[in-house]
Amino acid sequence: MSERASGERYRVPAVMAANAILEAIARAPDGMTHTELVRELELSKSSAHNLLSTLESLGWVRRDPRGRAYRLGGGLVRLGAFAVRQVDALALAMERTHEIAGEHHLTVIAAQPLGRGDVEVVAVAFPGDTHVGISLGTRYSWFDGAVGKVLLSLESQAAAEQLVRERARQIPAHTERTLTEPDALLADVEHVRSVGYGASIGEYRSNNAVAVPVRDADGRLAAVLIAIGFPDQLTRDAIPSIGHTLRDVADAITAECGGGALGERKVQAQNVAGTAAKEHSR
Incomplete structure (x- = not known):
């Protein structure tokens, strides 16, 4: 088995789904709602809710107080700064x-x-x-x-x-x-x-x-x-x-x-x- 295939075999679905949510939000200038994410990523409503709640608790996404759209959070800025230095x-x-x-x-x-x-x-x-x-x-x-x-x-x-x-x-x-x-x-x-x-x-x-x-x-x-x-x-x-x-x-x-x-x-x-x-x- 190739190294790439081996890596794909051991991917954790929840982590991949969380990454897909972050990338989808990053591509949307006005953020994305729970409903939009469920539809675009073909996630169940409960899975999307649990993932968004976890990401929000980490500061990786934030919900716009003026609406229901999720945007990227400040926690990612902090991680990005560490990544650049490393x-x-x-x-x-x-x-x-x-x-x-x-x-x-x-x-x-x-x-x-x-x-x-x-x-x-x-x-x-x-x-x-x-x-x-x-x-x-x-x-x-x-x-x-x-x-x-x-x-x-x-x-x-x-x-x-x-x-x-x-x-x-x-x-x-x-x-x-x-x-x-x-x-x-x-x-x-x-x-x-x-x-x-x-x-x-x-x-x-x-x-x-x-x-x-x-x-x-x-x-x-x-x-x-x-x-x-x-x-x-x-x-x-x-x-x-x-x-x-x-x-x-x-x-x-x-x-x-x-x-x-x-x-x-x-x-x-x-x-x-x-x-x-x-x-x-x-």
Whole structure:
């Protein structure tokens, strides 16, 4: 029996019914009455009454004194606050590396921020026998391929341009394809802002990579998720799909931590002219 089937087998009906009531009330802007809940959830009147009375005693629902509708209660706000504090974005990113690696047959790593423009690998998941080797403790900074582009994109546009132009002569040419020319690098950084992920094709090592930032509930950088593959594993054509996958995972982690959509992907027309119609072309 699968783990999922086993979990479903041992579910407690009363708990599932209580959860269904909470979710139904949450979806109703004006709350729901006892009668409406019985009809929508196909519960008996007595079961719905007992469940609502129990939830009300816990402070998880409240009855509107001006009518008969039930709404969510303050007890859930307290529990939600505890949940947000206990969910760690970095830990969630580390957990997701194995799932992504297995599904897409790529080496997937999670790196934690050490300071401005500097991250360190804290988790590595390999897809199988043929994979790109990465060691725990490996560090990436502003001018290191896909990760570097992501880190630069987290700076303001003015700060990123100042960094790149002031350090132009210090940008390391990791390979013959490394973007060391400031305008070209800044164009790629702007592309990261528009699509939500950074990519490199043979720019840091001989392999290809895609990276995304993962933010916590307060919008701070909590981790960087990176997928790496040999050119025949992570092809140029596959990069947009992998980028979107990692971006969706990062957004889901942020949401699970209690945060909202990433403002960095709000695109201004003047920043994406010429890039919105195509994915990374380098």
